[in-house]
Amino acid sequence: MGKQLLLGNEAIGLGLIRSGCRMVTAYPGTPSSEILSSVIRLKTHAPEVVYTEWSANEKVAFETALAASWSGLRAATAMKQVGLNVAADPFFSAAYTGVVGGFVVISCDDPGPHSSQTEQDSRLLAHAAKVPVLDPSTPVEALQMTGLAFELSERFQVPVLLRPTTRLCHARQSFESDSGLFPATAGPPPKGFRKDPQRWAATPAFRLKLHVELIQKLKAIEQEFEASILNRIQGSFGENGTAQLGVIASGVAFHTALQALRDFGADLPVLKIGTPYPLPRRLVADFIRRCERVIVFEEPDATIELQIPDRTRVRGRLDGTVPQAGELTPERAAAILAEALGEAGFPVPATADELLTALVEELAIPPRRPRLCPGCSHRSAYFAIKRTFGPRAIYPGDIGCYTLGTNLRALDTCLDMGGAVTMAAGFYHAGRLLGDERPIVATIGDSTFLHAGLVPLANAVHTGARFILVILDNHTTAMTGTQPTLASEVGADGAAAEPASIPELVKACGVRFVRMADPYDQDPFQELLKEAQSFTLAAEGGPAVIIADRPCVIFDPTPIVAHPIPVTVTEECDGCRYCVEAFECPAIVLRPDGSRVDIDLKTCVECGQCIDACYKGFIVPQLELQHA
Amino acid sequence: MPDPQGRIVLAGVGGQGVIFASRLLAEAALARGAQVMVSETHGMSQRGGSVAAHLVIGDEPGLLIRRGTADVLIALDRLEGLRHLPVLRRGGAVFINAVEELPEGVGTRLHELGIRTCQLDADGEALRLGSAAIANVVLLGFVAAHTSLGLSPGDLRLAAQGLGPPASVRANLSALDEGARIADGPDHGHCEWRKPSAVLLEQASR
Numbered sequence: 001m002g003k004q005l006l007l008g009n010e011a012i013g014l015g016l017i018r019s020g021c022r023m024v025t026a027y028p029g030t031p032s033s034e035i036l037s038s039v040i041r042l043k044t045h046a047p048e049v050v051y052t053e054w055s056a057n058e059k060v061a062f063e064t065a066l067a068a069s070w071s072g073l074r075a076a077t078a079m080k081q082v083g084l085n086v087a088a089d090p091f092f093s094a095a096y097t098g099v100v101g102g103f104v105v106i107s108c109d110d111p112g113p114h115s116s117q118t119e120q121d122s123r124l125l126a127h128a129a130k131v132p133v134l135d136p137s138t139p140v141e142a143l144q145m146t147g148l149a150f151e152l153s154e155r156f157q158v159p160v161l162l163r164p165t166t167r168l169c170h171a172r173q174s175f176e177s178d179s180g181l182f183p184a185t186a187g188p189p190p191k192g193f194r195k196d197p198q199r200w201a202a203t204p205a206f207r208l209k210l211h212v213e214l215i216q217k218l219k220a221i222e223q224e225f226e227a228s229i230l231n232r233i234q235g236s237f238g239e240n241g242t243a244q245l246g247v248i249a250s251g252v253a254f255h256t257a258l259q260a261l262r263d264f265g266a267d268l269p270v271l272k273i274g275t276p277y278p279l280p281r282r283l284v285a286d287f288i289r290r291c292e293r294v295i296v297f298e299e300p301d302a303t304i305e306l307q308i309p310d311r312t313r314v315r316g317r318l319d320g321t322v323p324q325a326g327e328l329t330p331e332r333a334a335a336i337l338a339e340a341l342g343e344a345g346f347p348v349p350a351t352a353d354e355l356l357t358a359l360v361e362e363l364a365i366p367p368r369r370p371r372l373c374p375g376c377s378h379r380s381a382y383f384a385i386k387r388t389f390g391p392r393a394i395y396p397g398d399i400g401c402y403t404l405g406t407n408l409r410a411l412d413t414c415l416d417m418g419g420a421v422t423m424a425a426g427f428y429h430a431g432r433l434l435g436d437e438r439p440i441v442a443t444i445g446d447s448t449f450l451h452a453g454l455v456p457l458a459n460a461v462h463t464g465a466r467f468i469l470v471i472l473d474n475h476t477t478a479m480t481g482t483q484p485t486l487a488s489e490v491g492a493d494g495a496a497a498e499p500a501s502i503p504e505l506v507k508a509c510g511v512r513f514v515r516m517a518d519p520y521d522q523d524p525f526q527e528l529l530k531e532a533q534s535f536t537l538a539a540e541g542g543p544a545v546i547i548a549d550r551p552c553v554i555f556d557p558t559p560i561v562a563h564p565i566p567v568t569v570t571e572e573c574d575g576c577r578y579c580v581e582a583f584e585c586p587a588i589v590l591r592p593d594g595s596r597v598d599i600d601l602k603t604c605v606e607c608g609q610c611i612d613a614c615y616k617g618f619i620v621p622q623l624e625l626q627h628a
Numbered sequence: 629m630p631d632p633q634g635r636i637v638l639a640g641v642g643g644q645g646v647i648f649a650s651r652l653l654a655e656a657a658l659a660r661g662a663q664v665m666v667s668e669t670h671g672m673s674q675r676g677g678s679v680a681a682h683l684v685i686g687d688e689p690g691l692l693i694r695r696g697t698a699d700v701l702i703a704l705d706r707l708e709g710l711r712h713l714p715v716l717r718r719g720g721a722v723f724i725n726a727v728e729e730l731p732e733g734v735g736t737r738l739h740e741l742g743i744r745t746c747q748l749d750a751d752g753e754a755l756r757l758g759s760a761a762i763a764n765v766v767l768l769g770f771v772a773a774h775t776s777l778g779l780s781p782g783d784l785r786l787a788a789q790g791l792g793p794p795a796s797v798r799a800n801l802s803a804l805d806e807g808a809r810i811a812d813g814p815d816h817g818h819c820e821w822r823k824p825s826a827v828l829l830e831q832a833s834r
Contacts, residue, residue, distance in 0.1 A: 005655065171665060171691045330690065367678070
């Protein structure tokens with residue numbers, strides 16, 4: 001294959017295949033989604049069959065893969081950091097039970113955050129769960145660490161967390177694929193599941209024994225990490241073997257620090273930590289002892305720093321030297337290092353031109369806020385919801401592209417996966433206590449509903465909550481790159497799968513008002529919303545569910561391509577901005593002088609939905625104009 | 629041709645092919661035997677949001693390019709180009725796909741910093757070639773003919789041949805040729821500096 005560019009997530013996928021991993025499960029989530037996609041692409045070249053699945057959620061993914069490990073197979077599960085919260089229950093428990101076949105948990109953190117609810121540090125969760133962590137800093141290192149994670153997991157019979165971050169996941173690095181650096185490996189031959197109830201079904205008395213065992217394993221692992229090739233010193237100490245300033249760094253932050261030091265021409269000792277938990281404390285303490293001051297660069301939180309026994313000479317996130325929130329950008333790292341170098345008597349020149357920065361700031365270039373795609377069915381659904389219920393209603397929302405419903409002012413909350421349904425019920429019960437009778441209209445995507453909405457819906461029916469739930473069914477997991485859902489007719493690798501029926505599942509929760517409708521049919525959809533509201537208010541009513549059925553335009557543009565409705569804006573347009581604000585299609589562009597809007601033919605997909613968005617009737621089908 | 633080396637930032641909006649353009653440059657550098665790191669940064673939106681790619685060619689650490697240290701900024705959109713100007717080092721260069729000139733104060737400041745600006749209506753050229761989608765590649769052809777990142781239009785042609793289905797490859801090759809042709813043309817595109825001196829664009833010390 002020679003030299004090629006390897007995306008961070010592809011590197012992990014390649015690492016899984018080269019390690020003879022036989023089962024990989026995942027729930028899509030930025031920045032982790034391409035890991036399973038690349039495994040699916042690569043597995044056709046694997047010597048043995050590799051089972052892959054897009055699971056209903058991360059807990060399902062974790063437990064499914066864990067069973068493979070307990071059967072003696074190498075197995076892995078991939079998710080984003082908030083997904084590990086969903087899988088936290090088995091994550092903690094599996095640390096106690098241990099594993100048989102190598103078991104690697106991949107949780108991708110998102111410092112920034114770029115596309116997440118939180119900036120949480122999966123390494124801290126692993127610390128709490130007592131699971132060892134490997135922390136790669138480049139795609140190629142992620143490939144190497146994937147193999148090492150399996151070996152470690154097998155030798156100590158524990159799950160191992162591989163923790164990349166957004167920048168690594170989405171970086172492409174040149175890689176010599178036949179360099180022989182990372183040969184294919186495999187675990188011992190699998191023997192199938194062996195019964196061991198004191199381990200696999202341990203009661204609390206045995207759990208205590210397992211906990212003691214786990215602590216012993218961690219001690220041995222820390223011992224091994226003291227001499228691991230993953231922890232090493234770069235740069236140099238002074239002639240007397242000491243330095244005024246040293247750096248401890250892990251993950252992408254290691255490279256960020258190296259870049260700044262190189263640009264400054266500063267040669268400092270840098271201790272790279274590839275194993276942040278358990279921290280090789282003796283190695284770290286020895287390093288700190290040789291430096292007058294040490295700065296710790298890590299993301300997104302202070303996992304390494306917190307484990308350093310004596311932090312007298314240590315600066316980092318805990319004392320605010322490194323900002324406690326937000327990404328550790330090259331600019332931030334350089335500023336921290338420049339200041340520390342200055343204090344240590346090595347002033348460095350500033351490279352960024354602040355005048356240029358100020359000049360560009362003066363231009364006040366507006367940020368481009370993310371918007372739903374032209375032709376997106378969510379826009380039509382939210383437009384109908386907002387038109388029907390106005391600004392007064394409470395709009396619990398959820399996680400996905402449709403979180404952008406907040407731009408259309410038809411989404412008030414976005415807590416976590418499935419939160420729309422539970423919070424709708426909670427707002428209803430709270431409203432009863434407060435005498436607040438505002439309508440509640442919740443929205444949730446199809447994949448999110450199948451991930452975490454079903455049990456909350458059954459709970460809402462059982463407790464007598466009254467609200468409208470609109471399931472925005474666009475037939476795919478759109479936000480993360482159109483992965484299949486449980487309702488898809490194909491599985492992860494394209495083979496036929498049994499589709500779950502969303503309406504039948506909703507009925508099975510006990511919902512008695514279940515309707516499907518195309519949100520593109522604005523008027524009937526608005527009528528249906530009113531009908532649903534009546535049901536929520538009726539004496540014998542209950543929660544009402546509408547399934548807004550229309551495929552994602554990116555995933556399946558065929559319905560639009562089959563019936564294009566090119567539109568035009570008439571001369572009468574007065575630039576009132578209603579369509580721009582209430583409909584917010586990227587293809588409707590307000591002229592700089594604000595006089596009127598035009599259709600941007602480059603982005604318009606000819607869905608015709610904006611015809612309803614101009615209540616004055618100035619957006620019309622092109623045909624109509626020609627005939628007029 | 630010297631070895632490919634440098635820090636390049638590409639900026640634009642979703643749908644303009646920023647990621648593809650970075651891929652093309654990276655593959656070209658890779659084929660010349662260079663080490664490459666490309667970081668893609670994008671917002672939540674598939675379309676219409678800001679998109680940027682950081683491309684580090686050569687043996688140096690770092691996944692992102694720090695403000696004030698990029699050799700070249702390639703902007704497929706005028707506003708995104710302006711937004712990203714502070715990535716450039718003194719003596720760097722910006723190539724921008726735009727019809728409208730840069731604001732006067734900005735132009736003056738860039739000149740003072742020795743940052744050379746080069747403007748091309750890549751959208752217009754792409755439309756003339758029959759596809760708005762290849763404006764990104766037209767601009768790359770233009771850039772390759774102008775700078776000394778160590779990548780020639782020929783290097784990009786080779787890389788383009790391996791990217792995408794045959795119809796796209798043909799379109800991309802003609803886009804590269806057109807971009808390079810404009811750079812070689814009588815007015816060298818709408819450029820602040822002429823090609824012969826541009827070849828001397830030094831790998832200034834950072």
